[in-house]
Amino acid sequence: MPDRLVTSNVAIGPELIPGARNAVRVCLQLKSEERITIITDEATCDIAAALQAEVDEIGAEHAVFVLENYARRPLTGMPQDVLEDLAQSQVSIFAAQSQPGELTARMQMSDVVNKKHIRHGHMVNITRQIMMEGMRADFHAIDALSQRLIERARHTGRIKCQTPHGTDFEAEFSPKLKWLKTSGIITPEKWGNLPGGEIFTAPANTNGIFVVDGVVGDYLCSKYGDLHDTPLTIAVKNNRIVDLRCDHKELLDDFRAYTSTDENSNRVGEFAIGTNTACTRVIGNILQDEKIPGVHIAFGHPYAEHTGADWKSKTHIDCVGRDFDIWFDDEQVMKRGKFV
Numbered sequence: 001m002p003d004r005l006v007t008s009n010v011a012i013g014p015e016l017i018p019g020a021r022n023a024v025r026v027c028l029q030l031k032s033e034e035r036i037t038i039i040t041d042e043a044t045c046d047i048a049a050a051l052q053a054e055v056d057e058i059g060a061e062h063a064v065f066v067l068e069n070y071a072r073r074p075l076t077g078m079p080q081d082v083l084e085d086l087a088q089s090q091v092s093i094f095a096a097q098s099q100p101g102e103l104t105a106r107m108q109m110s111d112v113v114n115k116k117h118i119r120h121g122h123m124v125n126i127t128r129q130i131m132m133e134g135m136r137a138d139f140h141a142i143d144a145l146s147q148r149l150i151e152r153a154r155h156t157g158r159i160k161c162q163t164p165h166g167t168d169f170e171a172e173f174s175p176k177l178k179w180l181k182t183s184g185i186i187t188p189e190k191w192g193n194l195p196g197g198e199i200f201t202a203p204a205n206t207n208g209i210f211v212v213d214g215v216v217g218d219y220l221c222s223k224y225g226d227l228h229d230t231p232l233t234i235a236v237k238n239n240r241i242v243d244l245r246c247d248h249k250e251l252l253d254d255f256r257a258y259t260s261t262d263e264n265s266n267r268v269g270e271f272a273i274g275t276n277t278a279c280t281r282v283i284g285n286i287l288q289d290e291k292i293p294g295v296h297i298a299f300g301h302p303y304a305e306h307t308g309a310d311w312k313s314k315t316h317i318d319c320v321g322r323d324f325d326i327w328f329d330d331e332q333v334m335k336r337g338k339f340v
Contacts, residue, residue, distance in 0.1 A: 002063035002085065012050050016128065019135030020050035023194050024058065026139050027184050028091050028119050032059040037089040039082055039109070041067045041096040047126055048095050060091075067096060074099035078108040086112050093194075095123040100219045103315060107301075113191050114305055120191035125222065125287050134195030134288040137278035139184035142197045145339070146183040146275045150199045153179050156328040159271070161295045163323050164336075166233065169208035169295070171271045177202045178307050183275065190306055197276025197291035202302035202309040203239070206268045210234045210297060214320030216255060217286040217298065224251050225284035234319065241266040241299065255317075259299050264313035269302030271295070273326070286318050294324040294337055 024030050036055055040048035048064060055062045063085050070079035086092055086109065094109060106124065113120040153159070153173075160170045173179075184196025213231035215221050224230075227248075232255060235243035241259055246252040259266040276291035283289060290296045301316040302309035326334035333340060 003066045003069060011046065012053055013046065013128070016047060016050035016131050017053075019131035020047070020054045022135055022137075022139065023093070023121055023123075024051060024054040027186050027194055027196065028093070028121050029186075030055065030058055030060055030091050034091055035061045035089045036091040036093070037082075037086045038062060038064045039067065039086075039092070039094045039096060040064065041073070043097045044095050044126060047123075047128070047131060050131075051093055051095060075102045075105035078105040083108065083112055086118070087116055089118060091119045093121045093123060095126050098124050098219050098222070103218065110191065117188035118191070119186045119188055121186060121194040122191060123194050123287065125285055126194075127285060129283060130195060130285060130288045133283070134197075134276055134279050134291060137184065137195060137197065137276055139196060142276055142278075143181075143183035143185045145277070146181045146197065146199055149273065149275060149333075150179050150181045152328055152333070153199060153201075153273075158329055160327045162325045163211060163321055165213050165231065165322060166209060166211040167321050167324070169206065169210045169236070169297075171203040172205040173201060174204035176308060177204060180303075180306055193287060193291075195276055195279070195288060195291055197279065198272045198274050200270050200272035202269055202304070202307040203271040206236050206239050206271065206297070208236060210236060210319060211321055212319040213322050214282045214292070214296075215284060215286050215289045216320075217290070217318035218258070218316070220251070220254055220258065220317065221284070221286040223254070224248070226282050227251075228282070228322075232319070236268060239268045258315060258317055261315045262313055264311055265300050265315045267299060267311070267313065268297055269300050269309070269313065269316065270298035270318070272297070282320070282322065286320065289320050290318050292320070292337070293334065293339060294321065295326060296320040
């Protein structure tokens, strides 16, 4: 049977309630006649309990799964009980911490979400800090900003970005590859991370130097945190990594190994611009930091099911920098991390 968090003495901190209310009522727009599946883990039960409390108040039917009760971590696949329950719901939330090698399990979950057109909030590596910062944003205002930006991006052939820390990077775009908005207001057409606040696509081509002095994604994020003092410098040519430099040898080795997993793990699969103006500083967590106004790129899986890319990868790792200047074609839209 699915778990019941609130009735198993999980304390709900009052500081979590505003973010949980935003997630359930504003971002996912849960209705009392709908059903929701909440997937969590032991480390994140307090946040999941706050989310469940909001669901209880709305009166929607729901199930909660604590992953350790159904499979050993790290997951080799998403437990079948979870997938079967998910397929019955109109809304879902994944609020759990990532572990090495679990991306495939999360992809199995997103396959069901995509097939069933579930309004899904993806809160991988969510923390109390993020619930109190990025999840308290005005998501309607972020959605309006994201919409204005994406309308311009869809008519842009090239985007160039630079930072005072050494980034000098240019992306080219194809009308065959779709731009998508994940502003925090989630629809059946595309699930989104929470907190939301970005537009993204799979670029047709990219070239240049990208300095990662913010954070890297997946499980490497929790291992290395804020890279301000040990930035990773990535040289890209024709959408592929051609050189990596970093004074932190272990980080360099881990990132090189991750981006060598399969034939497309070192290929730029995502070019994105953060739009969550409530996120003003790097905190060392990719879930929030990739929403900071600026550019982030990702190597690996290009979300082909949404962007229209004709390739795939088993991996996906985001890379975030700081203090961007951005130009759409020749028109500047951001200066030192502020939209102009």
